Amino acid sequence: MSVTAAKGFTAAGIAAGIKENGNPDLALVVNNGPRLAAAGVFTSNRVKAAPVLWSEQVLKGGQLTAVVLNSGGANACTGPKGFQDTHATAEKTADSLNSAGLDDTGGHSPGWIAVCSTGLIGILLPMDKVRRGIDKAVAQLSPHGGEKAAIAIKTTDTVHKTSVVQGDGWTVGGMAKGAGMLAPGLATMLVVLTTDADVDSDSLDKALRAATKVTFDRVDSDGCMSTNDTVLLLASGASQITPEYAEFAEAVRAVCDDLGQQLIRDAEGAGKDIRIEVVNAASEDDAVEVGRSIARNNLLKCAIHGEDPNWGRVLSAIGTTSAAFEPDLLNVAINGVWVCKNGSVGEDRDQVDMRYREVHIVADLAAGTETATIWTNDLTAEYVHENSAYSS
Amino acid sequence: MSVTAAKGFTAAGIAAGIKENGNPDLALVVNNGPRLAAAGVFTSNRVKAAPVLWSEQVLKGGQLTAVVLNSGGANACTGPKGFQDTHATAEKTADSLNSAGLDDTGGHSPGWIAVCSTGLIGILLPMDKVRRGIDKAVAQLSPHGGEKAAIAIKTTDTVHKTSVVQGDGWTVGGMAKGAGMLAPGLATMLVVLTTDADVDSDSLDKALRAATKVTFDRVDSDGCMSTNDTVLLLASGASQITPEYAEFAEAVRAVCDDLGQQLIRDAEGAGKDIRIEVVNAASEDDAVEVGRSIARNNLLKCAIHGEDPNWGRVLSAIGTTSAAFEPDLLNVAINGVWVCKNGSVGEDRDQVDMRYREVHIVADLAAGTETATIWTNDLTAEYVHENSAYSS
Numbered sequence: 010m011s012v013t014a015a016k017g018f019t020a021a022g023i024a025a026g027i028k029e030n031g032n033p034d035l036a037l038v039v040n041n042g043p044r045l046a047a048a049g050v051f052t053s054n055r056v057k058a059a060p061v062l063w064s065e066q067v068l069k070g071g072q073l074t075a076v077v078l079n080s081g082g083a084n085a086c087t088g089p090k091g092f093q094d095t096h097a098t099a100e101k102t103a104d105s106l107n108s109a110g111l112d113d114t115g116g117h118s119p120g121w122i123a124v125c126s127t128g129l130i131g132i133l134l135p136m137d138k139v140r141r142g143i144d145k146a147v148a149q150l151s152p153h154g155g156e157k158a159a160i161a162i163k164t165t166d167t168v169h170k171t172s173v174v175q176g177d178g179w180t181v182g183g184m185a186k187g188a189g190m191l192a193p194g195l196a197t198m199l200v201v202l203t204t205d206a207d208v209d210s211d212s213l214d215k216a217l218r219a220a221t222k223v224t225f226d227r228v229d230s231d232g233c234m235s236t237n238d239t240v241l242l243l244a245s246g247a248s249q250i251t252p253e254y255a256e257f258a259e260a261v262r263a264v265c266d267d268l269g270q271q272l273i274r275d276a277e278g279a280g281k282d283i284r285i286e287v288v289n290a291a292s293e294d295d296a297v298e299v300g301r302s303i304a305r306n307n308l309l310k311c312a313i314h315g316e317d318p319n320w321g322r323v324l325s326a327i328g329t330t331s332a333a334f335e336p337d338l339l340n341v342a343i344n345g346v347w348v349c350k351n352g353s354v355g356e357d358r359d360q361v362d363m364r365y366r367e368v369h370i371v372a373d374l375a376a377g378t379e380t381a382t383i384w385t386n387d388l389t390a391e392y393v394h395e396n397s398a399y400s401s
Numbered sequence: 402m403s404v405t406a407a408k409g410f411t412a413a414g415i416a417a418g419i420k421e422n423g424n425p426d427l428a429l430v431v432n433n434g435p436r437l438a439a440a441g442v443f444t445s446n447r448v449k450a451a452p453v454l455w456s457e458q459v460l461k462g463g464q465l466t467a468v469v470l471n472s473g474g475a476n477a478c479t480g481p482k483g484f485q486d487t488h489a490t491a492e493k494t495a496d497s498l499n500s501a502g503l504d505d506t507g508g509h510s511p512g513w514i515a516v517c518s519t520g521l522i523g524i525l526l527p528m529d530k531v532r533r534g535i536d537k538a539v540a541q542l543s544p545h546g547g548e549k550a551a552i553a554i555k556t557t558d559t560v561h562k563t564s565v566v567q568g569d570g571w572t573v574g575g576m577a578k579g580a581g582m583l584a585p586g587l588a589t590m591l592v593v594l595t596t597d598a599d600v601d602s603d604s605l606d607k608a609l610r611a612a613t614k615v616t617f618d619r620v621d622s623d624g625c626m627s628t629n630d631t632v633l634l635l636a637s638g639a640s641q642i643t644p645e646y647a648e649f650a651e652a653v654r655a656v657c658d659d660l661g662q663q664l665i666r667d668a669e670g671a672g673k674d675i676r677i678e679v680v681n682a683a684s685e686d687d688a689v690e691v692g693r694s695i696a697r698n699n700l701l702k703c704a705i706h707g708e709d710p711n712w713g714r715v716l717s718a719i720g721t722t723s724a725a726f727e728p729d730l731l732n733v734a735i736n737g738v739w740v741c742k743n744g745s746v747g748e749d750r751d752q753v754d755m756r757y758r759e760v761h762i763v764a765d766l767a768a769g770t771e772t773a774t775i776w777t778n779d780l781t782a783e784y785v786h787e788n789s790a791y792s793s
Contacts, residue, residue, distance in 0.1 A: 056720030056728045056744070086716050088729065088745030130713025131746050234721045236713075307699070307780075308788050315789025321522025321628075324478050328448030329626045336448045337480065352448070353480030354523050388699075390782035396700050397707025 011155025011171035012038050014182030015205040017245025019111070020154035022161030025142025027081035027128075027135060033161035034081040035139070037146040038201050039106065040074055044246030047073035048214035049123065050221045052238035058085030058130075059095040061237060064123040067099075071210030073243055074117050076201055077102045077146075078125040078162050079139065080186070085130040085236040094134050095124050101140050105147045125199045125239045127164055127186060159184035162199055165395065167275055172267040174260040179206040179248040181260045185268040187275075198225060198272060200240040202264060206257055207246035216258040217242045224265035227297070227383045228272055229304040240265075273384045278391030281313050283368045284384055291377035295332035299372060300383030302326045310388035316363035318343040323372060324352070333376045340373035403547025403563035404430050406574030407597040409637025411503070412546035414553030417534025419473035419520075419527060425553035426473040427531070429538040430593050431498065432466055436638030439465035440606035441515065442613045444630035450477030450522075451487040453629060456515040459491075463602030465635055466513040468593050469494045469535065470554050472578070474520040474527075477628040486526050487516045493532050497539045517591045517631045519556055519578060551576035554591055557787065559667055564659040566652040571598040571640040573652040577660040579667075590617060590664060592632040594656060598649055599638035608650040609634045616657035619689070619775045620664055621696040632657075665776045670783030673705050675760045676776055683769035687724035691764060692775030694718045702780035708755035710735040715764060716744070725768045732765035 013020050018040055025035040040047075049068040051061050067073070077098060084091045099119035106117040126134070149157075159169040166186050173182040187198035202217075221240055242261065252260075273282050285303050290296035303309065306326040312319035320341045327339060341349035346361045348354075368387075386392075405412050410432055417427040432439075441460040443453050459465070469490060476483045491511035498509040518526070541549075551561040558578050565574040579590035594609075613632055634653065644652075665674050677695050682688035695701065698718040704711035712733045719731060733741035738753045740746075760779075778784075 054717060054720035055722075055726075056716045056731075083713075086713055086741065086745055088743065091745070130711075130717065131741070133746075234717065236717050236720065305697075307784075311785050311788035314785060317789065319522075321475075321478055324448045325446060325522065325626065325628050328446035328628065330447075334447075339448075349478065349523070351480065353478055353483070354525075388785055390785050392699075393703050393706060393780055393782050393785060396703035397709065 010173050010182055011159045011184040012182055012201050012203045013152050013155035014173040015180040015203040015245060017041050017205050017247030018203045019150040019152050020158040021146040021149040021151065022154065022157030023142060023145045023149060025145065026138040027079055033157065034079055035142040035146055036078040036158035036161040037150065038076045038158055038203065039150055040243045040245050042245055044207055044244055045072045045074055046208060046210040046213055046244040047071060048210055048217045048242050050217055050240045052235055054234045054236050056086065056236050058083050058126060058237040059087060059091040060084055060124040060126045061239060062092060063095045063099065064125065064239060067120060067123050070120065072121055073123050074121040075102055075106060076123045076125065076241055077143065078199055079134065080127050080162050080164050082126060082128040082132050082134045083130050083237050084126040084134050087131065087133050090133060094136055097136060098124050098139055101143050105143050109147050111150060123241055127162065127199050127237055130236060155182065155184065162186040165277055170268055170271040172264045174263045176206065176252050176256060176260050178250045179252055180204060181264050183264050183268055185272060187272045198238055200268060202242040202261065204244045205246065205248040206244060207249055207251045208244045208257060212254060213242050213244055216261045219258055220262040220265040224262060224269040227381065228269045229301055229383055229385050273386060276386040277395045278389045279386035280389050281368050281387040282366055282384065283313055283370060283386060284382060285370045285372065286380065286382045287372045287374065288380045289377055290374045290379040291333035293379045293381055296379050296381035297383065298330050299327055299332045299374065300381050302330045303370065303372060304383045304385035307388055313368055314387035314389050318348055318358045318361040318363060320349040323370060324349065327372060332374060334374040338375040340375065342371040344369055402565050402574055403551045403576040404574055404593050404595045405544050405547035406565040407572040407595045407637060409433050409597050409639030410595045411542040411544050412550040413538040413541040413543065414546065414549030415534060415537045415541060417537065418530040419471055426471055427534040427538055428470040428550035428553040429542065430468045430550055430595065431542055432635045432637050434637055436599055436636055437464045437466055438600060438602040438605055438636040439463060440602055440609045440634050442609055442632045444627055446626045446628050448478065448628050450475050450518060450629040451479060451483040452476055452516040452518045453631060454484060455487040455491065456517065456631060459512060459515050462512065464513055465515050466509050467494055467498060468515045468517065468633055470517040470591055471526065471531065472519050472554050472556050474518060474524050475522050475629050476518040476526050477522040479523065479525050482525060486528055489528060490516050490531055493535050497535050501539050503542060515633055519554065519591050519629055522628060547574065547576065554578040557669055562660055562663040564656045566655045568598065568644050568648060568652055570642045571644055572596060573656050575656050575660055577664060579664045590630055592660060594634040594653065596636045597638065597640040598636060599641055599643045600636045600649060604646060605634050605636055608653045611650055612654040612657040616654060616661040619773065620661045621693055621775055621777050665778060668778040669787045670781045671778035672781050673760050673779035674758055674776065675705055675762060675778060676774060677762045677764065678772065678774045679764045679766065680772045681769055682766045682771040683725035685771045685773055688771050688773035689775065690722050691719055691724045691766065692773050694722045695762065695764060696775045696777035699780055705760055706779035706781050710740055710750045710753040710755060712741040715762060716741065719764060724766060726766040730767040732767065734763040736761055
């Protein structure tokens with residue numbers, strides 16, 4: 010059900026011809042109100058794609074009537090022309106929606122329309138195809154269009170990703186794409202979440218930032234940060250119910266967590282999903298720094314691929330951080346076996362069973378009470394293959 | 402000629418049986434004076450191997466009579482027993498050298514003997530074999546033993562690495578090992594440099610730090626920092642010549658640079674050597690930060706492996722740094738073709754010839770006049786294979 014699980018939303022996903030292989034490549038999500046509240050979180054990369062620059066501006070008003078997304082081209086590093094194209098995409102979407110007269114939101118304006126793009130960096134979009142695609146998508150808008158929208162934003166994703174959490178009379182749903190360049194703040198991901206809860210944009214913003222901080226921001230598949238990451242949350246208010254903030258925020262977190270897990274499970278070329286749980290840290294920041302350092306250690310990621318519980322590589326990764334710890338108090342467990350105790354050899358590493366896809370590493374810093382969990386993948390020949398051939 | 406190119410040094414390299422395959426695994430370098438000055442630079446990893454903790458202490462005196470090195474085991478994360486083993490290794494080396502009575506340095510003391518180890522983390526050394534190996538190495542010490550010493554410190558190195566620079570009547574020579582876990586501050590490298598120049602330990606220290614900062618510290622093959630990195634410089638004074646400091650420092654830099662290049666060329670599984678030159682940075686620190694970020698971008702390293710001039714991945718790596726730059730002023734050249742100009746599409750990427758092993762990336766930050774060069778390698782299926790099978 011994706012973005013159309015919540016009442017008040019319609020969506021479509023179509024093939025506009027941006028992708029040379031003819032696969033679906035343009036998605037549209039429309040908020041039919043009555044409320045038009047929205048919030049967004051964007052990449053922290055300082056090299057931002059044109060659609061990110063555009064959507065960041067648009068979101069300052071706290072209102073969106075629609076989101077138009079394309080795969081097949083990131084429109085990043087495309088200069089002033091790229092930004093003009095993004096602007097033109099929003100204008101065309103507003104015009105096409107207004108011409109269709111499908112809703113009573115009082116008319117669409119480009120300034121209420123977010124644009125998201127994903128694909129190869131440094132290529133201008135074929136705007137004629139984008140314009141015709143927008144007309145086609147508007148014509149196919151449907152309250153059952155969520156799945157098709159989720160399919161149209163795939164790039165190297167092998168599956169489309171959707172999630173829904175039901176509240177008491179209200180719903181949060183969403184779709185995501187992302188398979189490579191998965192890293193914090195955020196991954197190469199486009200995510201659109203919708204809700205029919207009657208929530209204002211400040212509360213949406215607060216709930217969304219709290220959720221992404223502990224979900225998408227802690228998915229670190231390959232340490233590479235994208236230029237296009239966007240996570241949007243739109244509220245239609247169509248349920249006419251305003252949930253308790255904590256209950257609503259938890260639903261948003263749960264949908265983000267589920268989508269984040271789906272991103273990790275579909276990461277390019279990965280054979281293992283690695284859950285790195287840092288415990289007994291002096292601060293949450295320390296726990297995240299240590300988790301990320303472990304997640305980005307290529308040698309460890311290779312070892313996990315080889316089903317080798319090489320805890321020395323965990324310690325060498327911890328040692329590069331500025332977190333509070335004493336080397337001779339560190340403990341490391343891999344799949345439940347404490348292979349490193351007090352910074353030295355612990356239980357028999359031959360007891361570690363690594364045959365399954367999920368691998369669980371616990372790094373005990375013995376320096377406090379804080380914890381954080383970071384997700385990553387192993388490093389495989391398939392990852393190298395996929396990413397050495399992507400743009401050629 | 403390696404560490405015995407300079408007068409006043411003897412060396413040996415033998416098979417002590419630490420490696421199960423019977424390859425050479427123990428090296429000894431002895432300074433026969435008359436001067437016994439020394440300096441050292443060590444890993445900045447906070448998880449330090451026992452031999453690093455030992456040698457850091459020993460070097461505080463500014464004097465070394467010998468360095469004993471083993472491959473086949475890093476003696477890292479081995480707790481108090483590991484440190485006792487390092488201490489015992491230095492004691493045994495002093496005893497054996499004193500028993501042999503080969504020199505007139507006034508006798509060897511454990512406190513003047515540095516110990517270096519390399520190999521798998523978390524394994525105690527077979528000390529009986531180490532002790533017997535030390536006796537064997539002392540018996541084979543020779544002013545022509547430099548090559549054998551260089552061979553005995555290899556781990557996954559496919560070739561041994563040596564370098565010599567001649568001054569006016571004096572010499573700087575050295576040997577290095579290192580093929581994986583190559584990263585800054587330093588790489589997984591053991592390096593012993595020797596000179597017969599008559600230089601005091603303060604000048605050695607100054608020259609060595611200046612040299613490693615712009616050579617070994619800028620070799621970043623896989624972003625992984627080791628627990629055992631050690632670079633030592635010993636001066637015998639046997640030439641009885643004290644060169645100008647600048648001339649001496651340049652010779653030390655040249656030897657470090659040559660050995661650093663050899664490390665990159667022999668990096669595990671690598672098919673390309675990538676020279677990342679950051680120019681027009683606001684500061685040298687900015688240039689190094691940007692160079693390192695590019696060097697550690699797995700997606701770019703995969704693209705280079707696929708001979709794909711994917712400059713978008715260079716920009717996305719620059720964008721994650723805190724360096725001074727404006728995204729729309731960035732320029733990137735790959736093998737001489739300015740594929741990115743003003744943050745957008747530049748010259749035709751099809752003009753880029755990437756058939757050769759060396760790849761040259763220039764990142765122009767357009768923010769100042771400083772520059773730095775970082776060396777890295779591509780990411781290959783062979784790297785994954787070597788490092789998924791290393792300890793098993």
